[in-house]
Amino acid sequence: MSKFNIKSITRENIKKLKPYQAKEIPSLIKLDANESPFPVKLSEIVSGVDIPLNRYPDPEAKELKRAISKRFQVRPESIMVGNGSDELIYYLILTFGGPVLYPVPTFSMYGIIAQSVGVETVESKLDREFDIQEEDFLNLIRLKKPSLIFLSTPNNPTGNTFSAEKILKIIDVARKSNSLVIIDEAYVPFCSHKGFLPFLKDFENLLILRTLSKIGLAGLRLGYLIGDEKILNEVSKVRLPYNVDSLTQYIATYALKDFYSKIKKFIAEITKERDRMLRELSTFKELTVYPSEANFILFKSRRTNQIYEKLLKEGILIRNMSPLIKNALRVTIGTKEENSQFIETIKSILRKRI
Amino acid sequence: MSKFNIKSITRENIKKLKPYQAKEIPSLIKLDANESPFPVKLSEIVSGVDIPLNRYPDPEAKELKRAISKRFQVRPESIMVGNGSDELIYYLILTFGGPVLYPVPTFSMYGIIAQSVGVETVESKLDREFDIQEEDFLNLIRLKKPSLIFLSTPNNPTGNTFSAEKILKIIDVARKSNSLVIIDEAYVPFCSHKGFLPFLKDFENLLILRTLSKIGLAGLRLGYLIGDEKILNEVSKVRLPYNVDSLTQYIATYALKDFYSKIKKFIAEITKERDRMLRELSTFKELTVYPSEANFILFKSRRTNQIYEKLLKEGILIRNMSPLIKNALRVTIGTKEENSQFIETIKSILRKRI
Numbered sequence: 001m002s003k004f005n006i007k008s009i010t011r012e013n014i015k016k017l018k019p020y021q022a023k024e025i026p027s028l029i030k031l032d033a034n035e036s037p038f039p040v041k042l043s044e045i046v047s048g049v050d051i052p053l054n055r056y057p058d059p060e061a062k063e064l065k066r067a068i069s070k071r072f073q074v075r076p077e078s079i080m081v082g083n084g085s086d087e088l089i090y091y092l093i094l095t096f097g098g099p100v101l102y103p104v105p106t107f108s109m110y111g112i113i114a115q116s117v118g119v120e121t122v123e124s125k126l127d128r129e130f131d132i133q134e135e136d137f138l139n140l141i142r143l144k145k146p147s148l149i150f151l152s153t154p155n156n157p158t159g160n161t162f163s164a165e166k167i168l169k170i171i172d173v174a175r176k177s178n179s180l181v182i183i184d185e186a187y188v189p190f191c192s193h194k195g196f197l198p199f200l201k202d203f204e205n206l207l208i209l210r211t212l213s214k215i216g217l218a219g220l221r222l223g224y225l226i227g228d229e230k231i232l233n234e235v236s237k238v239r240l241p242y243n244v245d246s247l248t249q250y251i252a253t254y255a256l257k258d259f260y261s262k263i264k265k266f267i268a269e270i271t272k273e274r275d276r277m278l279r280e281l282s283t284f285k286e287l288t289v290y291p292s293e294a295n296f297i298l299f300k301s302r303r304t305n306q307i308y309e310k311l312l313k314e315g316i317l318i319r320n321m322s323p324l325i326k327n328a329l330r331v332t333i334g335t336k337e338e339n340s341q342f343i344e345t346i347k348s349i350l351r352k353r354i
Numbered sequence: 355m356s357k358f359n360i361k362s363i364t365r366e367n368i369k370k371l372k373p374y375q376a377k378e379i380p381s382l383i384k385l386d387a388n389e390s391p392f393p394v395k396l397s398e399i400v401s402g403v404d405i406p407l408n409r410y411p412d413p414e415a416k417e418l419k420r421a422i423s424k425r426f427q428v429r430p431e432s433i434m435v436g437n438g439s440d441e442l443i444y445y446l447i448l449t450f451g452g453p454v455l456y457p458v459p460t461f462s463m464y465g466i467i468a469q470s471v472g473v474e475t476v477e478s479k480l481d482r483e484f485d486i487q488e489e490d491f492l493n494l495i496r497l498k499k500p501s502l503i504f505l506s507t508p509n510n511p512t513g514n515t516f517s518a519e520k521i522l523k524i525i526d527v528a529r530k531s532n533s534l535v536i537i538d539e540a541y542v543p544f545c546s547h548k549g550f551l552p553f554l555k556d557f558e559n560l561l562i563l564r565t566l567s568k569i570g571l572a573g574l575r576l577g578y579l580i581g582d583e584k585i586l587n588e589v590s591k592v593r594l595p596y597n598v599d600s601l602t603q604y605i606a607t608y609a610l611k612d613f614y615s616k617i618k619k620f621i622a623e624i625t626k627e628r629d630r631m632l633r634e635l636s637t638f639k640e641l642t643v644y645p646s647e648a649n650f651i652l653f654k655s656r657r658t659n660q661i662y663e664k665l666l667k668e669g670i671l672i673r674n675m676s677p678l679i680k681n682a683l684r685v686t687i688g689t690k691e692e693n694s695q696f697i698e699t700i701k702s703i704l705r706k707r708i
Contacts, residue, residue, distance in 0.1 A: 033640040053573040053605075083449050094470055109594075116448055116592040117471075146639045219600030238470040240440045240463075246573030247601045251407075 002309060022242045028222050057246040067256040068224055072197060072210075077229045081244050081252075085211045085223030086113070086188065092148055092207075092225075093117045094238045096180060101146035103132055105324050107184065110150040122134045122146060128156040130290065132166050140174050145177045146182055154187040157330045159292030161193050168199070175205045180231065184209045187294035189267045190274065197226065212252060212296055215263050224296065270295050274333045280343045286350050296332045304329050310349045316342055411600040418603045421610040422578055425688065426551060426564075430629060431583045434590065435598050435606075439540065439565045440467070444543030444559075446502055446579075447471045449594045450534060455500035457486055459511060459678050464504040476500055484512040487522050492527050499531045504520065506538040508545050511675055511684045513646030515547050522553070523550050528560045534585065538563045543621045544628065545647035551580065558582050568649055576606045624649050628687045634697045640704050648687045657682050664703045670696055 035187055065076040082088035090113050093100060098119025102110045103126050112123045122144050124137045132151075136188070149170065153162045171181045185208055188195040207227035213222055222244065225232070244252075256265065277297055281289045288300040301307055302329050308320045321328040331342060364383060419430040436442035444467050452473025456464045457480050468475045476498050478491045486505075495503070503524065507516045525535045539562055540548040554560055561581035566574055576598065579586070598606075609617065631651055635643045643655040655661055658681050660672045670692075675682040686697060 037601070051573060054570050056567070056572040057575070083441075083599070084596055085595065086596070087437075090594070212701070216408050218410040218596075219405060221411070221596055221599040240438065240576055242440070242572075245437070245575040245599070245602060247605075251601075319602055347593060 016156055048076060049248055051246050052296060054084070055246070057242050057244060057249055057295050059241040061244055061249050064244070064253045064256075065256065067253045068226075071256045071260065072226065074200070074226050075229075078200070080232050080239065081224045081241075081249075082223045082225065083243050083248075083250065084213065084221040085184065085225075087243060088209060088225045088235075089113050089150075090117070091180075091235050091238050092180075092182060093119060095235045097148040098148070099144045099146040100148045100150065101140055101144060101179070102150040103136075103137070103155070103162075105130075105155075105321075106150070107152045109325075119145075119147075120282045126155075126158070130155065130160050132162050132170070134166050134169065137170060141170070141173050141177050141179060146174075146179050149179055149181045149259050150184060151181065152184040152186065153193075153195075153292040154191050154292070156187065156294065157319070157325065157328075158195070158296055159290055159294045159296060159297070159298050159330075160294050161191055164193060167196070171203045171206055175203060176203075180205050182207045182209055184227075186211045186214050188216050190271050190295045190302055191293035191318065193293070200227060204231075212255060216266050217252070217255055220255075221249050222248055261343075269336075270333050273336060273339050275345070277331070277333060277339055281346070284346065284350055294331050298325070298328055298330050300325075300327045301329070302327060304310055307349055311342070311345055314345050316345055318342075376666040405600050405604055409596060409600070409661075411596050411603055411628050413595040415598055415603050418598070418607045421607045422580075425486060425610045425614065428554070428580050430550065431581075432554070432580055432586065434579045434586050434593065435603075436579065436593075437597050437602075438567065438575040439538065439563050439579075441597060442563060442577050442579045442589075443504075443536075444469050444471070444532065445589050445592050446534075446536060447473060451503040452502070453498045453500040453503065454502045455491075455494055455533070456504040457491070457509070457516075459509075459675075461483075461506045461510045461540075462678075473501075474498075480509075480512070482650060484509065484514050486516050486524070487676045488520050488523065491520075493523070493559045495527050495531050495533060500528075500533050503528055503533055504538060504539065505535065507547075508541040508646070509653055510541065510648065511650070511653050511673070511679065511682075513644055513648045513650060513684075515545055515647050523549070525553070525557045525560055529557060532559075534561060535577075536557050536561045536563055539578060540565045540568050542641045542649035543569050543651045543683070544625050545648070548708055558585075563586065566609060570620050571606070572611055573704060574602050574605055574609075576602055579602060599658045623690075625688060627693050631685070631687060631693055631697070635700070638700065650684050652679070652682055652684050654679075655683070656681060661700070661703055665696070665699055668699050670699055672696075 052167045061081045064081060065079045068079050069076045082091065086109055089109055093113055099122045100110060100114040101122040101124065104123045111121050120244070122140055124133060124140050127133050127169065150167055151162060151167060153167065154160060155162065160266065170254060174181045182205070183196045195208070196206065200208065204346055207225055209223060209225055211223040223304065274292060274295065274297065275353060278289060278292060281287055281297060281299055286301055290298045293299065304320060308318065308329060311318055319330040321330050333339065334342065356561055364407060415435045418435055419433045422433050423430045436441065436445065440463055443463055445684065447468055448471055452468060453476045453477040454464060454468040454473060458477045459480065465475050476494055478487060478494050481487050504523060505516060507521065508514060509516065521537070528535045537550045537560070539549045549562065550560065551562055554562065559581055563579055565577040628646060628649065628651065632643060632646060635641055635651060640655055644652045646652065652675070658674060658676065662672065662683060664674060673684040675684050687693065688696070
């Protein structure tokens with residue numbers, strides 16, 4: 001079997017680059033980095049936290065990586081943190097170029113960022129149940145030899161997980177085509193499948209993307225990429241040295257440690273409420289409700305625009321998925337009270353026939 | 355005179371892109387964005403501030419732009435904010451491609467990011483006083499027709515401002531070559547020249563880059579780009595919708611409003627201390643000290659490594675500029691006490707001849 005070769009898919013201009021050195025040298029008086037020397041502590045604005053905002057953030061995010069490392073049982077060297085997953089997707093595409101392959105419909109940023117960087121995108125249509133069409137997908141890998149393959153599972157905006165067997169097959173075939181597979185596990189915390197971290201040791205062309213955005217901290221902007229150190233070393237060449245600010249590093253570390261029990265409670269509550277919402281929505285004959293393992297539910301109706309507008313009139317904002325998915329709406333799981341109000345409003349809308 | 359044409363320097367793949375729409379729709383119950391509905395307030399971690407961290411940040415950073423707008427008397431539409439200036443440099447090069455022209459030595463990220471994106475870089479050597487060699491620079495503009503020209507003034511790491519006359523000449527010639535000129539004013543707050551904001555109305559190919567990093571908030575990561583709305587519209591196509599997190603938006607807004615009187619005091623103190631440091635360092639015959647209008651001073655010595663190491667041994671960290679500038683050291687202006695200790699240590703090092 002041909003060995004996976006990281007160099008052969010790294011763009012020429014990236015190969016020549018060395019990672020920007022922003023190393024820390026221990027000192028008593030720090031006069032090297034053009035910072036302001038006057039302490040600006042967060043506690044001046046909000047009390048209780050002492051972060052010297054006048055200093056640049058730790059470019060290696062050591063504390064934060066340690067917290068991720070402990071939480072997911074991966075080595076700190078196998079982690080790269082980003083200003084949201086979005087930034088990490090940018091870095092991956094900047095580093096490895098195209099073609100970029102992904103199923104559709106899926107998270108729109110894979111395609112948008114590929115276009116921003118200027119590389120070819122290749123799309124494979126999902127089947128009627130929104131699972132991957134294996135033959136088509138594998139053929140595209142063999143034919144196009146993509147540098148990068150993005151798989152969001154559970155998939156946004158459809159809500160389903162892709163077949164794990166198909167994913168493993170894809171990773172295996174991708175390896176032979178020297179393609180990296182990035183599994184975007186933004187919604188894995190809400191899903192019965194444990195995700196693909198255990199497979200990292202089996203596939204050196206596999207990377208996992210995670211985020212704090214769906215589990216309580218979207219305002220923070222923190223994503224992390226987990227995978228082979230050799231791959232991350234290449235990606236780190238295009239990473240801005242101070243891409244995650246001091247406050248985000250501090251709060252994300254806290255979130256993954258002491259605060260995590262609360263996050264787990266959030267996740268359990270969302271999952272329970274999602275299952276209730278699935279049951280309740282399924283009672284409406286007019287709606288086609290798709291299975292979901294995420295924190296949202298996709299459903300179709302012949303009256304999507306009307307439903308969307310009437311909900312909005314009641315102050316309830318959901319996502320109209322047209323034209324990406326025809327006649328489809330996506331509702332995020334809210335609090336128990338919000339969900340109930342949503343269901344009640346849907347009920348009253350559907351009762352009135354046109 | 356040929357009209358400056360933004361379209362002709364936008365890369366083909368960017369032209370086809372539309373800005374990602376992350377618009378806010380007013381609502382009572384927000385169930386559209388796959389966020390967690392459970393409030394996570396910063397005040398749970400640090401008291402006194404109420405930011406709903408479970409929600410995505412304002413993608414348009416409206417409050418923050420209003421604060422920048424008021425502070426600098428520019429329209430909010432003429433402002434783009436970034437996760438540090440670095441990110442905005444990335445976006446500019448992603449949008450407009452190369453060649454990218456800049457003087458050397460200067461801030462290293464222009465070249466590094468251009469290389470990351472994979473575009474040609476063109477360098478023009480500064481003269482012995484670290485000012486721009488006008489003929490060489492203008493010839494390179496005419497010959498290479500760069501998409502982007504970066505000028506850091508005051509220049510890092512040399513500390514001097516470039517001649518304003520030369521800069522205006524460059525902008526004018528650049529306009530004829532359809533080149534954008536980005537003046538990086540990171541250090542303008544410490545400088546006697548007021549910067550080039552007043553010239554924005556005269557040159558549609560001029561953009562100004564500013565940052566909070568040097569004036570007290572490096573840990574926050576906030577840069578802003580000010581310029582023609584038509585240009586920013588193109589750049590916004592490659593901007594990640596949530597590139598500046600909620601906390602940074604909140605704190606940066608506060609910094610530009612209520613906190614700004616304190617920032618002004620910092621700046622005044624730094625400027626005074628820089629002038630004292632310049633006087634004191636100039637008394638050492640062994641050192642060549644360069645004029646500075648920034649918050650750092652560049653100086654040369656035949657014993658740079660020795661000075662650097664001995665300072666470090668005393669716990670004082672400065673920047674060794676080799677090999678970028680031979681025999682040069684760069685010292686950031688610290689507190690009065692830190693500066694005095696630096697001067698005393700330098701004195702004791704230079705007293706002992708080898």
